[in-house]
Amino acid sequence: MDPYETLSPPQRAAMVRSMTSGRGALTRRSLLRAAGLGAIATAGLTACGIPAAGKQGAIASTDHSAQEKVIDFSNWPEYIDVTDDGKHRPTLDAFTKRTGIKIVYTEDINDNVEFFGKIKPQLAAGQDTGRDLMVLTDWLAARMIRLGWVQELNPANLPHAFANLAQRFRTPDWDPGRAYSYPWQGIATCIAYNKKVTKGRTVDSVSQLLDDPSLKGKVAMLSEMRDTVGMTLLDMGKQPEDVDDTTFGEAVGRVQKAVDKGQIRKFTGNEYTDGLSKGDIGACLAWAGDLVQLRLDNPDIEYVFPDAGFMFSSDNLMVPNKARHKTNAERLIDYYYEPPVAAQLSAYINYVCPVAGVEPYLARIDKSLATNPLIVPDAAMDAKGHAFRSLSETEDSRYEERFSKLIGA
Amino acid sequence: MSGTATASVNRPPGSPGSPNGSGAAASASLPPELARAARRRRLVPYLLLLAGVAWLLVFFVAPMVYQASTSVQTGSLEAGFKVTWHFATYWDALHAYWPQFVRSLAYSAIATVLCLAIGYPLAYTIAFRAGRWRNVVMMLVIAPFFTSFLIRTLAWETILADQGPVVSFLNHVHVLDVTSWLGVTSGDRVMATPLAVVCGLTYNFLPFMVLPLYTSLERVDGRLHEAAGDLYATPFTTFRKVTFPLSLPGVVAGTLLTFIPASGDYINAELLGSTNQKMVGSVIQSQFLRVLDYPTAAALSFILMAVILAIVTVYIRRAGTEELV
Numbered sequence: 001m002d003p004y005e006t007l008s009p010p011q012r013a014a015m016v017r018s019m020t021s022g023r024g025a026l027t028r029r030s031l032l033r034a035a036g037l038g039a040i041a042t043a044g045l046t047a048c049g050i051p052a053a054g055k056q057g058a059i060a061s062t063d064h065s066a067q068e069k070v071i072d073f074s075n076w077p078e079y080i081d082v083t084d085d086g087k088h089r090p091t092l093d094a095f096t097k098r099t100g101i102k103i104v105y106t107e108d109i110n111d112n113v114e115f116f117g118k119i120k121p122q123l124a125a126g127q128d129t130g131r132d133l134m135v136l137t138d139w140l141a142a143r144m145i146r147l148g149w150v151q152e153l154n155p156a157n158l159p160h161a162f163a164n165l166a167q168r169f170r171t172p173d174w175d176p177g178r179a180y181s182y183p184w185q186g187i188a189t190c191i192a193y194n195k196k197v198t199k200g201r202t203v204d205s206v207s208q209l210l211d212d213p214s215l216k217g218k219v220a221m222l223s224e225m226r227d228t229v230g231m232t233l234l235d236m237g238k239q240p241e242d243v244d245d246t247t248f249g250e251a252v253g254r255v256q257k258a259v260d261k262g263q264i265r266k267f268t269g270n271e272y273t274d275g276l277s278k279g280d281i282g283a284c285l286a287w288a289g290d291l292v293q294l295r296l297d298n299p300d301i302e303y304v305f306p307d308a309g310f311m312f313s314s315d316n317l318m319v320p321n322k323a324r325h326k327t328n329a330e331r332l333i334d335y336y337y338e339p340p341v342a343a344q345l346s347a348y349i350n351y352v353c354p355v356a357g358v359e360p361y362l363a364r365i366d367k368s369l370a371t372n373p374l375i376v377p378d379a380a381m382d383a384k385g386h387a388f389r390s391l392s393e394t395e396d397s398r399y400e401e402r403f404s405k406l407i408g409a
Numbered sequence: 410m411s412g413t414a415t416a417s418v419n420r421p422p423g424s425p426g427s428p429n430g431s432g433a434a435a436s437a438s439l440p441p442e443l444a445r446a447a448r449r450r451r452l453v454p455y456l457l458l459l460a461g462v463a464w465l466l467v468f469f470v471a472p473m474v475y476q477a478s479t480s481v482q483t484g485s486l487e488a489g490f491k492v493t494w495h496f497a498t499y500w501d502a503l504h505a506y507w508p509q510f511v512r513s514l515a516y517s518a519i520a521t522v523l524c525l526a527i528g529y530p531l532a533y534t535i536a537f538r539a540g541r542w543r544n545v546v547m548m549l550v551i552a553p554f555f556t557s558f559l560i561r562t563l564a565w566e567t568i569l570a571d572q573g574p575v576v577s578f579l580n581h582v583h584v585l586d587v588t589s590w591l592g593v594t595s596g597d598r599v600m601a602t603p604l605a606v607v608c609g610l611t612y613n614f615l616p617f618m619v620l621p622l623y624t625s626l627e628r629v630d631g632r633l634h635e636a637a638g639d640l641y642a643t644p645f646t647t648f649r650k651v652t653f654p655l656s657l658p659g660v661v662a663g664t665l666l667t668f669i670p671a672s673g674d675y676i677n678a679e680l681l682g683s684t685n686q687k688m689v690g691s692v693i694q695s696q697f698l699r700v701l702d703y704p705t706a707a708a709l710s711f712i713l714m715a716v717i718l719a720i721v722t723v724y725i726r727r728a729g730t731e732e733l734v
Contacts, residue, residue, distance in 0.1 A: 041474070045492060048478035050703065052489030117698045147487065197572075217596055217683075218571075265601045265683050279572040280600055393487045401700045405505070408684035408691065 051124075061128070065327035069101045072325070073332070074115075074134040076315070077107040077270075078293070079185070081348035091344055095335050101328050111269050112140040112224070119320065123149040128322040132329040135184045139226060141316040142174030142390050150180050150318045157330035158182070161337040166356040168382065169314060174390045181316035182333050185345075186352030188288040188374065188385065189227045189311040192272075192303040197282035204304040206235035209283055210258040218282030220275060221255065223267040225403040226388035228255065230311040231285055240311065240388045248399060252406050259406065267407040276301060288374050289351035305384060312385035314354065346375045480707035490703060502708045506692050510716065513688040516603070516678075517671035520610035524618040524667045525660065527611070532622035532659070533652075536629070550619050558613065562680050565609050569599045569681070576600075601683035609677035614670065618663040625659030626652070661728050669717055689713055 080089055092103050109115045115136070122129045136144060144150045155162055161182050169183045193203040197218060203209065209219050210232075221228045230240040232251040243251075258264050265281065266272075273290050275281035277298045291303045317336075319329050335341060336355075343361030346353035347369050353362075353376060363370040373381045391399060439447065480498060484490035503510070535546050553561055568575055579585050580597050588594040594602040629652055637647040675690025682688075689709065696706035 044474055045478040045481065048475055049482060049492055050479070050484070050490035052487060113699045217598060217601065259684050262595055262683075262685070267684065274566075278567075278570050280566075280570055280598075393485065397485060397701060401702065404695045404700050406684075407695075408687035 061322040061324065061326070063326050064324045068325060069099075069328070070104060070132075070325055071101055071328045071332055072104045072106070072130060072132045072323075073329075074106050074108050074131050075184075076109045076135060079107070079135070079315075079349060079351075080105070081345050091336070091341050094341070095332060098335075099331060101331070103332070109135060112137050116140055116143075123147075123321060126321065128324065129320050131320055132323040132325040133332060134318055134320060135315045136318055137187075137224070137315050138172065138174065138313045139388070139391070139396075141181050141318060142172075143393075143396070144318060144320075145175055145180050146393065149321050151321060151323065151326060152179050153182070153319065153330055153333070154327070157327060158334045158337075160334045164337045164339065164342075164355045164357060166354050168377075168385075169354045172314075172387075172390075175316075181318050182337070183314040183354035184317050184336070185289070185349065186312060186314045186354055186377075188305070188352060188377075188381070189222070189231060189313070190286055190288045190291070190303045190305050191231075191283065192276060192286035192291055192294075192301060193283035194276055194279055194281070194298075195300045195302055197279050202302070202304065203283040205306045205308065206231050206285075209285070210254065210263060215282050216261075216263050217265050218280070219258070219264050220266045220268050220272050220281045220284035221264060222272070222285045223269050223407060225400060226313065227285060227311050228267070229399075229403065230386065230388045231306070234309040234311070234386060235306065237308070240386050243389050248402070252402055256406055259408075289349060292350035292374060305381070307384075309384045309386050312352075312387055314352075343369075350374055352377060476707040476710060479703050480711055482704050486701045495704070498704045498708045499712060502705045503712055506689065506709065509687055509689045509692050510713070512686070513672045513690070513713075514716070514720075516607055516610060516686075516688060517668050517674070519607050520614060520671050521618075521664050521668045523607070523611040524615050525664060528615055528618035528622055528663065529660075532619050532626050535619075535623055536626035537631075547623070550616055554616060558676060561613060562609055562676050565605070565612065565681055566600065569605055569608075571598045571600060600681060601686070603682070603686055605681040606678050606686045606688075609681045610671050610674065613674075613677065614667045617666040617670070621662035621666060622656065622659040625656045625662075629655045657728070661725070664724075665721060669721070672717060673713060 081091055082089055089105065092105060096102055108118075115134075119129045119131070119134075141150075161178075165178065165182065169178075169186065171177065175181050191203055191206070191209065198215070201214070203212070203215070209215065209221070226240070229243070229248060229251045232255055233240045233243060233247060236247075236251060236254065238247045238251070255264070266275070268275070268284070270287075270290070272281060272284050272286060273294055276284060276286070277294060286303060288303060288305075291301065295301050295303075317329075317333050319326050323329065336345065339355055339358045340361045342353055342355035343358045343365060346358065347362055347365045350372075352374065359370040359376060362372075362375065369375060371378075377385065478492055479490065481492055481494050481496060482490040483493045483495045483498075531550070535543055535550075539546050567573065570576065576585075576597070576599050579599065585594055585597060585599070588604060589596060593604040593607075599605050599608075633651050633655075634647055637651050642650065672688075673690050675688055675694055678686050678688040679691055693706050693709045693713070696702050696709065
């Protein structure tokens, strides 16, 4: 069929003219023009390129601490003590009262990966992120140090921190002697379950999460690679401290099988708490500190540290490059290493306290707290806790890629 | 471009300001101030376009060029990325993630069809039957837009909760047995299944379907219906021969406005689906932010764009409504 049959003869003639000698015609000039544009586009594409991130070494900045009595502090949500009316944060308020330093406290870290994406552009360009203090989990803290994006802390400003840091936190392999970071809290990864969904049965091993047919479609694991793979490795009798390509592959393969048969519903960040209390999630990997809070609202929720062991990590206070108030930030870090303050914080949020000698102060708040292994791990807990080996950059991206395929994206 | 072209065609030939050669020749013989005015008038359309073109250059062309470049780079975050014209990234990305591509297109196609099935009667009713309630009903369609996309999707998480009343009811009447047999749900739940994701997509994009349908239906002259009736057409024939063809521009616009964003969406799959319902948007997001493999992420974005462009082109050709959209 002639597509132009509706056109009148003059219109058709005009069209033919236009195609053969008009603008639509393919002439030498238009070809040259296209080639030129192509060359420009190619040059433009080549000119782009993403420069190496970091490696410029830590950038100290002019410290405005003396003139500006402020600290910009970024932390995770629900990770600090709050008064019942939700309007005040007692430990921070006490610091301001004592030192006159105002704290701008922002709960803008929800996920390590996501937060890294947020601060990366500024840090890569050697600019101020607007933050003086931030709280990052071990592996990201390690990456930040590797990239040279955080500042070395001044020990002179950290007498309490140096003296009171609990032994188990002293020498992580990514920051021996804590030159760049001090732990905010320690995190124990455990298995949590909703008794109502499991009909009263306990869930106490990763094997059960991965294989128990009665939990099909009701299991969640964490989107933090080191927690999910680490817990699986432990369950398989392997040590996360010396994970290599083979054992990593085996662990991922084991979880993959569970994904393929529909056992696993989701890989989650902090939002597992919602599903767990609603009952959409029957059993999952979880962070112990969350569960203490959760159990207050929903007594059906239980948690267990598997016999095979559990993953132990920490969230670390760090001062990013170009921070304007480094000395103030160091004073705040040191403040949280005073045992009474540390006790007040940990009693509220129920994570593992990194400060030695808090027990008497915890006992003053509540007798049971001082012996709570979630806050002050006992020898039995210590023996079962494991850490994931620090990965090199290439391993890190290789493992993350493999893991992200596992979690479906 | 086409705007200026038509304008010049509609103008009487030889009038001042027509942008062809004869116009310029004519203006040469005009007094100088008139010639200047004519030249100025010729510049006006370009000046008016300036803001739009600048916008497109900065927010569309520049990012596209940047991403195109990223997609052929190799390297790592810490070593930096360099353009090495590594086109294999495209093939590798497609090879690794084709299931997510297929899934994205399938889910968004189903959601688009469902939106049309739900949206057409809705728009028809609003346009022809709602009377004085028209604005109220229209308001109800748009109202969900006042809350954030994320909140609306999270609401579905609660509605479809395993222990919730909806799922209990569906279990009670054994609907889920049928859907499980069909493979769109699994076991006694709706959440974390394809059904949940498609429901979420349909719900979230419905207004994008209803609004264009409504605008094109609303323009249909009621007297045409009377005329069809006078010619002994049954209501169904009237619809088939008069109303529906006249509403085609709305159908095309609505399906495009639904299908295109739905196939790139990842919130629904992320919140309502499980690992096995991830769409390509999730992959792109995770490659950019989690794996930090920018080339793969950029390549995936371009493949998605190319696929959608191809589908849309074929669709518009088939629908034959270039001039209607």
